[in-house]
Structures are given as C-alpha cells and as structure tokens.
Amino acid sequence: MSLAYYPGCTLKTKAKNLEEPAIASMEVLGSRLEEIPRWNCCGAVYSLADDDLIHQVAPVRNLIRVKEQGKNEVVTLCSFCLNTLKRANLLMKEDAEKRGTLNSFMDEEIDYGGEVEVVHLLEVLKDQVGWEALAQKVKLPLRGLRVAPYYGCTLLRPREVAIDDVEKPTILQELLEAVGATPVDFPEFAECCGSYQIVSSPDDIPKYAWHILNSALTHGAEALVLTCPLCDYNLGQGQKELMKKHDGFDGVPLFYFTQLLALALGLGPQVCHFELNYGEPELLLREKNLLPRVEAL
Amino acid sequence: MSVKENNKNPAETMVKEKKRLAVKLIPVHIMGKRYEVPEGLTIMKAMEYAGYRFIRGCGCRGGTCGACGTVYRKPGDYKLQVALACQKTVEPDMYVAQIPFFPANRAEYKFTELTSASEEVFGLYPELFRCVACNACTKACPQGIQVMDAIAALKQGDISEAALLSFDCIQCGLCTSRCLGELAQYHMFQLARRIYGARILSRAEHLAEMVKAVEEGEYEEALEKLKGMNEEELKKAYQEREVEPVSAGEDWRPKDKRYL
Ligand code: SF4
Ligand code: SF4
Ligand code: SF4
Ligand code: SF4
Ligand code: FES
Numbered sequence: 426m427s428l429a430y431y432p433g434c435t436l437k438t439k440a441k442n443l444e445e446p447a448i449a450s451m452e453v454l455g456s457r458l459e460e461i462p463r464w465n466c467c468g469a470v471y472s473l474a475d476d477d478l479i480h481q482v483a484p485v486r487n488l489i490r491v492k493e494q495g496k497n498e499v500v501t502l503c504s505f506c507l508n509t510l511k512r513a514n515l516l517m518k519e520d521a522e523k524r525g526t527l528n529s530f531m532d533e534e535i536d537y538g539g540e541v542e543v544v545h546l547l548e549v550l551k552d553q554v555g556w557e558a559l560a561q562k563v564k565l566p567l568r569g570l571r572v573a574p575y576y577g578c579t580l581l582r583p584r585e586v587a588i589d590d591v592e593k594p595t596i597l598q599e600l601l602e603a604v605g606a607t608p609v610d611f612p613e614f615a616e617c618c619g620s621y622q623i624v625s626s627p628d629d630i631p632k633y634a635w636h637i638l639n640s641a642l643t644h645g646a647e648a649l650v651l652t653c654p655l656c657d658y659n660l661g662q663g664q665k666e667l668m669k670k671h672d673g674f675d676g677v678p679l680f681y682f683t684q685l686l687a688l689a690l691g692l693g694p695q696v697c698h699f700e701l702n703y704g705e706p707e708l709l710l711r712e713k714n715l716l717p718r719v720e721a722l
Numbered sequence: 723m724s725v726k727e728n729n730k731n732p733a734e735t736m737v738k739e740k741k742r743l744a745v746k747l748i749p750v751h752i753m754g755k756r757y758e759v760p761e762g763l764t765i766m767k768a769m770e771y772a773g774y775r776f777i778r779g780c781g782c783r784g785g786t787c788g789a790c791g792t793v794y795r796k797p798g799d800y801k802l803q804v805a806l807a808c809q810k811t812v813e814p815d816m817y818v819a820q821i822p823f824f825p826a827n828r829a830e831y832k833f834t835e836l837t838s839a840s841e842e843v844f845g846l847y848p849e850l851f852r853c854v855a856c857n858a859c860t861k862a863c864p865q866g867i868q869v870m871d872a873i874a875a876l877k878q879g880d881i882s883e884a885a886l887l888s889f890d891c892i893q894c895g896l897c898t899s900r901c902l903g904e905l906a907q908y909h910m911f912q913l914a915r916r917i918y919g920a921r922i923l924s925r926a927e928h929l930a931e932m933v934k935a936v937e938e939g940e941y942e943e944a945l946e947k948l949k950g951m952n953e954e955e956l957k958k959a960y961q962e963r964e965v966e967p968v969s970a971g972e973d974w975r976p977k978d979k980r981y982l
Contacts, residue, residue, distance in 0.1 A: 438840055438879040465855040465874040479902070483855035533857065 564691030566605025661703025779822030840879030
C-alpha cells in the first residue's frame with residue numbers, strides 16, 4: 426500500500442531522525458510513505474487572523490498536490506504540519522466564501538474543496554496497521570524502558586483537529602505498549618513547551634522545559650517520547666544549562682516516536698540516527714540492552 | 723480578377739496592389755501609447771520601429787541574456803503575460819512594457835568559504851522564508867521555470883534540486899518583480915547553482931589529467947610538426963589520417979596510440 430506523505434521542511438533539514446525511521450518502519454509494516462511531488466513549506470503556524478488568507482495558500486496548495494495524485498489522504502509526521510494542514514483543510518471544507526477566494530486566487534490549480542483527509546502517522550498506526558498487528562512485527566521489544574508520552578499542543582489542540590481525546594489522549598501510550606515499552610503518565614503531557622516563543626523570549630524556554638522534564642522524571646520516566654521537532658528543540662537544547670542549574674539532573678533522553686517504533690521493529694541505529702538526539706539516548710539504550718551491536722545487524 | 727476591375731484606371735490598381743503586398747500594420751500599445759507596427763516583428767523590433775532606441779533592455783537579441791524582460795496584457799484578459807522582447811512577436815492590441823531591470827537584493831559572500839550546507843543559504847538569504855507559495859513568480863517566468871518549486875527546494879535544504887530546476891534561468895528578474903515575499907529568487911538560484919557545480923557535482927578528474935598533460939607539453943611535438951607542414955603536406959596528412967569506421971564499437975582504438 427502506498428500512502429501520500431507530506432514531510433515538511435524541518436524533517437528535511439533538522440529532523441532526519443524523525444523521518445528516516447518512519448519511512449523504514451512503514452516499509453516493514455507493508456506501507457510505502459510516498460512523498461507528494463512539488464510540496465511547499467506549509468507555513469508552520471496556522472494563521473489565526475480571519476482575513477489573512479494569503480497564509481492559507483501554502484497549506485492548501487499542498488492539499489491540492491495530494492488531490493492531484495488521486496489520493497484522499499495525506500500522512501504527516503510533524504505535529505505542526507499536521508495542525509496547519511488540517512486547519513487549512515477545515516477552512517476549505519467549511520467556509521464557502523474563503524474557499525471561493527482561495528480557489529480563484531490559485532486559478533492555475535485544480536479547484537479544491539477539502540477532499541483530502543489529513544492524518545498523523547500515529548493514526549495510521551492505530552487505525553490502519555492496528556496495534557496488534559504492529560506488536561506481532563516487533564523483533565526487539567523495548568522491555569523495561571520507561572517512557573513518558575509528551576503530546577505538546579498541536580496534536581491535541583484545537584479540539585476540531587485533535588488526533589485523540591483532548592483531555593485524556595492515549596495514542597502514544599498505546600504505541601509504547603505495542604512496542605513493549607512501559608508508558609509513564611505524567612500531568613504535563615500536554616503542557617506547552619514554549620513553541621515559537623523560543624524566537625522572541627528564548628530565556629523563558631528553559632523554565633517550561635524544566636517544568637516538563639522534571640515532572641516526567643519525578644513520575645518515574647527514563648525518557649520522553651515526542652512527535653514534534655520544535656518540542657524536541659525546546660526540551661533538548663537547554664538541557665546542558667539545566668544540568669548546571671539543577672543538582673542531580675543529568676539530562677533526559679528525548680525520542681521521536683518513530684525511532685522507538687523502528688528500534689522495536691529491529692531496524693537499528695543506522696536508521697534511527699540517535700546521534701541527532703538530545704540527552705544521550707544511546708547510553709540509556711545500551712544500559713537496557715536495547716542497542717543491537719552493529720556487527721549483529 | 724474580374725473584367726470590370728481590369729477596366730479600371732491602371733494607376734489606381736497599382737496602388738491597391740502595392741498595399742496588398744505591403745506588410746500588414748497592427749496596433750500595439752507601447753508604454754501606454756498606440757502605434758501601428760508591421761505584423762511579424764518582435765516586440766523589440768516593433769519598439770525600435772516606433773522610435774525607441776535601446777541603451778538598456780537589450781543585449782543578445784537571441785533569448786539568452788535576460789536583458790529584455792517584458793510584460794503585456796491583451797484587452798479583456800486579466801492575466802498578465804510575460805515575454806522576452808527579442809523573442810516574442812507582436813500581437814494585435816497588446817499593451818506592452820519592458821522591465822529591463824528590477825532592483826534585487828544580492829547577498830555578499832566569499833564563495834571559497836562556503837561549503838554546501840543549506841544553513842549558509844538560509845543565513846545569506848533569510849527572506850527565503852517569507853515565501854507564501856503564491857506562485858506569482860512561476861507565472862512570471864518567460865523561461866517556464868517552476869520558480870516557486872525551486873524556492874521550496876531551497877527551503878527544504880535541497881540545493882541540488884533548486885539548481886536543476888533553475889538551470890534555464892537567464893536572470894531577467896521578472897519573478898522578482900512579482901514576488902509577494904520580496905525575494906530575489908534568481909540571485910538565490912545563482913548561489914544554488916554555484917554551490918551545486920563546485921561542491922556537489924563530482925569533479926571530472928579526467929579533465930584535470932588532460933589539462934595537466936597539455937601543460938606538461940605532451941602534445942608540443944605533434945603540434946610543432948603540424949605547424950611546420952606546407953599546405954600540400956597538411957592536405958595529405960588530413961586525407962591519410964586514420965578515421966574511426968562508422969560501424970566501430972565502443973572498444974575501437976586507433977592504431978597510433980601515442981596520444982590516447
Ligand atoms: S511545520 Fe515547519 S517545517 Fe514543518 S513543514 Fe510545516 S513549516 Fe515547514
Ligand atoms: S487588492 Fe491586491 S494588493 Fe490589495 S490586498 Fe488584495 S491582493 Fe493585496
Ligand atoms: S527564474 Fe526569474 S530571473 Fe530566472 S528566467 Fe525565470 S523569471 Fe527570469
Ligand atoms: S512570488 Fe515570492 S512569495 Fe510567491 S511563490 Fe514565488 S517566491 Fe514565494
Ligand atoms: S535581448 Fe537578450 S534575451 Fe532578449
């Protein structure tokens with residue numbers, strides 16, 4: 426089966442460790458993530474101003490590329506892409522007037538009316554692959570690895586584009602269980618990491634990060650699992666400073682969900698690119714005997 | 723020709739005949755003023771016919787220098803059209819204006835200090851990320867380049883793709899004149915192609931070897947010998963040279979292997 430796939434620019438420049446394990450894992454699970462042709466940056470942040478239609482052009486154009494492929498679904502990996510594409514799609518479905526303006530502005534493209542569904546890879550794993558089928562393909566169960574699922578904002582908010590229950594999401598926990606890891610719940614699972622405030626008030630970010638990381642550790646986690654390159658950056662880049670500031674904090678590994686998936690499917694570090702992660706994940710994995718020796722692969 | 727016409731005044735017939743043979747004149751609007759110009763001229767020649775004299779906005783007259791970017795519209799059509807004035811022939815009623823130059827930001831860099839990291843491109847041209855995917859650039863390109871897609875490739879850090887997509891760019895600047903994000907696409911593309919050529923494409927080692935051989939004088943003797951021949955000897959040498967047969971395969975080699 427081939428799935429139309431929208432990568433987004435961050436995955437191409439900064440987050441190979443999110444993309445490569447996803448593509449390789451889906452191959453193992455019998456699906457091909459096929460990059461849509463001629464895609465454009467989605468703009469990353471959904472524009473909230475009602476009359477700012479020009480910033481809807483980029484996400485809608487991407488949806489048109491999917492429709493052109495004869496597909497009715499597009500898969501994303503990055504939470505921000507999901508959020509932006511899904512909300513722009515909703516606008517095209519529900520607001521006839523803006524739909525008309527955007528279609529007439531893009532008069533070189535085919536008309537679009539929200540025919541494509543935007544889904545996250547987690548949803549594909551849950552609804553199309555199925556947790557049980559996934560569990561059966563696991564070669565290296567991540568036994569004994571205690572991981573806190575961190576959703577951040579954009580997978581769950583606003584409600585109309587959430588991929589799971591807004592208050593009590595379980596999709597990441599379900600994935601962790603399917604790959605044999607132990608999910609560790611903690612109250613800050615959907616607390617904001619600071620998002621793009623990193624640009625305007627970078628000094629505030631470590632406070633948010635500490636709040637989230639410390640809570641996960643206190644609840645018994647050894648690592649966090651996430652879906653978003655921006656969360657990864659905000660929770661990761663300040664860890665060295667936090668170690669100096671907080672006695673006894675040695676940093677905490679951050680994983681993308683696709684890395685844990687790939688590792689469990691037996692794909693190994695060449696695919697997972699742990700070297701790009703924050704918090705020295707390889708130390709933890711070695712400690713847990715979860716890092717296959719390179720020679721053994 | 724009818725008998726009736728035959729009976730007409732021969733002078734009148736001649737004038738008519740002359741008119742019939744003369745090139746048809748068509749109306750075009752140059753910079754908003756109406757002129758009648760001969761059909762079949764290029765926009766550039768039509769402007770010269772109308773009295774314009776180019777000191778800018780004209781270079782190669784062959785569609786390769788990018789000096790003659792032109793925009794035009796036809797009555798009743800909201801679409802803006804683009805052309806190279808030296809290539810496009812006039813059409814009746816077109817409204818034409820040249821955009822021979824458009825101010826565009828070009829970053830300064832020392833090429834030798836650049837690697838092939840996409841971050842360098844982002845650093846030199848941060849306005850890259852102001853692109854909103856309006857596609858006005860693509861519509862404005864007389865070379866048919868997918869300008870928006872090439873910009874998208876740059877944002878994705880894919881310098882090779884940007885270089886290949888923009889390969890036919892002649893730096894006319896029409897894309898830049900239309901850009902909502904105020905990008906100077908063609909300068910960015912030029913940087914991409916430079917990086918692609920110098921850092922990404924593999925080097926042609928055999929060329930370097932050949933140049934070295936030439937410099938070391940490997941062919942000096944043969945050249946001197948040729949230079950010393952008179953016309954007759956040259957002709958003879960030419961006619962008697964060893965020619966690769968039409969049916970020669972990949973592995974054909976000449977008998978004289980001195981210069982291989
Ligand atoms: S979220 Fe970022 S990086 Fe991801 S595609 Fe959208 S804008 Fe580009
Ligand atoms: S009329 Fe034209 S210039 Fe004015 S806001 Fe609309 S698109 Fe922009
Ligand atoms: S890309 Fe821009 S500068 Fe290059 S040929 Fe096309 S319109 Fe002209
Ligand atoms: S004209 Fe400018 S903003 Fe519009 S698509 Fe081209 S580069 Fe992007
Ligand atoms: S004069 Fe050079 S492209 Fe027209």
